[in-house]
Each structure stands twice: as structure tokens, then as C-alpha cells.
Amino acid sequence: MRRLVAFVAALVVVPATAVFGAEIDELLERGQDASYSAEQIISCATPDGVREALVRIEQVGDELQLTSNTSEDVEVTAGAGGWTITDDGGLVAQASVDGGQTPGDELYVVEEEGAVEYLGRVAMAYLLIRDGEPRAELTIDDETGVVVKAVAFTIDGDIYCERRFVSLDTEPPVIDKKSVEGVDNPPTLVETSSLPESVAGFELLDQYEDESGVRFAYYSDGFFSFALFETPTVVNVPDFTPVEFESGDYLRVFTAGQVTYVWETRESGMALVGDLPPDLHETILAEMPHPEDPGLFRRWWRALFG
Secondary structure (H helix, E strand, O other): OHHHHHHHHHHHOOOOOOOOOHHHHHHHHHHHHOOEEEEEEEEEEEOOEEEEEEEEEEEEOOEEEEEEOOEEEEEEEEEOOEEEEEEOOEEEEEEEOOOOOOOOOOOEEEEEEEEEEEOOEEEEEEEEEEOOEEEEEEEEEOOOOOEEEEEEEOOOOOEEEEEEEEEEEOOOOOOOOOOOOOOOOOOEEOOOOOOOOEEOOEEEEEEEEOOOOOEEEEEEOOOOEEEEEEEOOOOOOOOOEEEEEOOEEEEEEEEOOEEEEEEEOOOOEEEEEEOOOHHHHHHHHHOOOOOOOOOHHHHHHHHHHO
């Protein structure tokens, strides 16, 4: 499960590069090519308690490396529209993510709130409004274009997650990238999918399958995002909370900036991992494959080989 969580971290610790809302894309475009190093604190008020983490961010051009105090042995490197995962053994996986909507389809209205000072630097604040409700506030460094603070709101206007830089160094860092050469059977792009193309304003952008049979699909509404994983075996998560929705029973784990739901169907183990505010969870899960009892034989098989 750590691999799944590490993958999505590249997409949600900072605003996703595969956005398709024209105005949001324009806000983030300059920061995607910036060179800097920073420390970021993530703090989220979840239904299961407060979750916090300290993240180290290093970016040079379109290469981005993230390390966290919650996962010491995994590094995630992402570029504009792409990601890789590495650990002590080298490259684990790599792929790219592409947007699919056209101008005019964007869900968010961007309101400029004016100039502010952050970390002793000039910045600009913006409010992102979806369906008439504020869902996020971004503070963008004027010199680099980097998002130095991002606050996500619930539908009721309460703060769900705050991501804020506590340091920013604009001297280009040296990123120790591991070689991507010689990788056997990297994930391949899946052209067709039985998953919904759109759910609650989230569009299916890309879907991949790796050599072990794990499929993962990436969804975004232009700001928030999640990945849906379908695995041949049961997905195990530690310290979970059982959750019951109308669509079925799930196991839920909140970490800083991220929520994971796992469940079983008759054919697969499933996991949804993303940066979604709690008010969106039940609606999205209702549109995905529902929990089902896999039956005695499948349970026995998964227990032996999962």
C-alpha cells in the first residue's frame, strides 16, 4: 500500500500539473518550471482527527522531488504531467498524466484577492470557487510563480487542509535522480476503461496497468484529484477506520493531505487515494465499483497469494 500512497503523493502534495481549467492552469504554469527548495507543513482536520506532515520539496525546471517525514524510504519524483517512484532498489514505476477537457469546461471561478506578503516575499492571493462556494485559496510567490500556501475548504466553508511553505530557497537545488534506464515492463496506458468518464465534476484523464496486473486511473476536477486502483489481491492498510456508506462498507485511512479508501469486489481489491475534502467522498465512491463479498473461494485464494 505504501507504493500506492507514494504515487499519489506526487499528484496531491502540490497542485496537480495535469489541470484542465484554463484560468487555474495559467496560475500554475510559471511555477511548474521554477527551480527552488522548500519545506512545507501539511495540516488537515479530518473526521478521524488531525493529520500533519513535514515535506521537503526540491524542484529544478520540470523535475520535482518530494520526501516526507511520514515515509523515509520512498522518494517520489514528478515532472510536468508525469511521475516516477523510486526506493533504495531504484526505479519502481513511471508514467505521464494528460488532461482531457477543453476551455469552457472549467468548474472553478478564480477571484484575485490582491497582493500579500509571505515569507518576507511579495505574493498574490487567489480564491477558487466551484458551484458558487469557495473551495480553495492559493498564495502564489510573485517571483517564482510557486504556490507557497494552499488552503482547501469543505462545502461548509471550514478549513479541511492547509499546505504552507515554512521556508523557500530560490537557489537551484541538486536533485539526485536515479536512472530510469533498464526498467522492465513499466506501466502501460490503457486506451479503454469500464470506469465512469466523469463523476461529480471529476474527469477520467488517464488509466494505466503495470506488469503485476494493478490498474490505476487518475481523475481531476481541475484542482482536487484522486487515483482509483484495482488490484488482483486485497489492499491492506494499517490503522483504518471502518466506514459505512449507502454504496457499501469501506476501510478509511487519513494521512496529511490525503485520504485512502479500500474495499473488495468479487473480482478485485480496490483503493481510492486522493486529496478530496470529506464532503466529496460518498458521492464519488457511489459511482465506482461497489463493495461485494468475493465469496469463500476467492477469499481463500487471496489469503494464500495476496
